[in-house]
Amino acid sequence: MSEDRRLMVLRAIVQDYVQTSEPVGSKALVERHHLGVSAATVRNDMALLEEEGLIHAPHTSAGRVPTDAGYRLFVDRLSAIKPLGPGERRAISQFLQGAVDLDDVVDRTVRLLASLTRQVAVVQYPSLTRSTVRHIELVPLGATHLMIVLIVNTGRVEQRVVDTGRSLAGPDGEGLVASMRAHINEVAAGVPFTVAATRLRRLVEDTDGESGTDAGDRAAMRAVVSALGGALVEEREERVVLAGQANLARSGADFPRTIGPILEALEEHVTLLRLLGQLGDDPDLVSVRIGSENPVSGLQTTSLVSMGYGSGAERVASLGVLGPTRMDYPTTMASVRAVARYVSEILDDNQTT
Helix, strand or coil, X not given: CCHHHHHHHHHHHHHHHHHHCCCECHHHHXXXXXXXXXXXXXXXXXXXXXXXXXXXXXXXXXXXXXXXXXXXXXXXXXXXXXXXXXXXHHHHHHHHHCCCCHHHHHHHHHHHHHHHHCCEEEEECCCCCCCEEEEEEEEEECCCEEEEEEEECCCCEEEEEEEXXXXXXXXXXXXXXXXXXXXXXXXXXXXXXXXXXXXXHHHHHHHHHCCCCCHHHHHHHHHHHHHHHHHHHHCXXXXXXXXXXXXXXXXXXXXXXXXXXXXXXXXXXHHHHHHHHCCCCCCCCEEEEEHHHCCCHHHCCEEEEEEEEEECCEEEEEEEXXXXXXXXXXXXXXXXXXXXXXXXXXXXXXXXX
């Protein structure tokens, strides 16, 4: 049979099986699809597809279902990811644009993905190893205290209050705060967290080494940099947020034994972070990992559709959905891509405003 017809028959089997969850026979294919050939020809095509390991018979019925390799070929041969409709895109944009901060963005994103795809949604917080310090603000609070405001390029804002140990009142105090703010931003703004932490430590060393610097001023700088260092280290912890785990129960028939191993694997956030981290750096690429392609044994009856998101051309994290291999791949891929792009736009807006 021609390769074009082979792909046509495989595509029809995948589409019917995803829709009905029932093994697909040649008669049903002829009735539902305009294949332009007889049922006998379709049966012969299906036999060849089975020999190639792209479909198999789950039991003694005449119907066939796709294998992991069949799904892979189907996904790889998608001519293009179909775009979402204007109404869907508008709903996504409006829902995400209402977010007030990064935590809200992540929370809305994971709930939106679970709702759109009816799968388990997974959203990684922006990786702080990839993120940069946008600005650090120092705000006097009372006689000796400062509020340190750390603003990240991803939109995250962290606050710390520190006792400087010296008076911040009057011209001398105002001058000290302005000087610390200028020096700290000079070395830390616009660079990755790891670089910022190193530069801030050097700044303290340089300040301590200046013979003409007041001891109280040096102590104040040490206190501020120490608090900043704590924030930078704390924020390096990588996290994922999940939603829609209950959707697995709806797909219970797709898992030959139980969903228990899948739920256990989902609880291991380190595992999910590793899977999401294995994406390439191309922000426009939707990654699809099908069944046995997943290195985690508990997830080898599932597929993971994921994509990076970020600020500008740099990917700072990933998001995606996980569900049974019997998945509507074109629609799921379109949803993941659309949501990832909108989240990236939000991060870009946060960086430029």
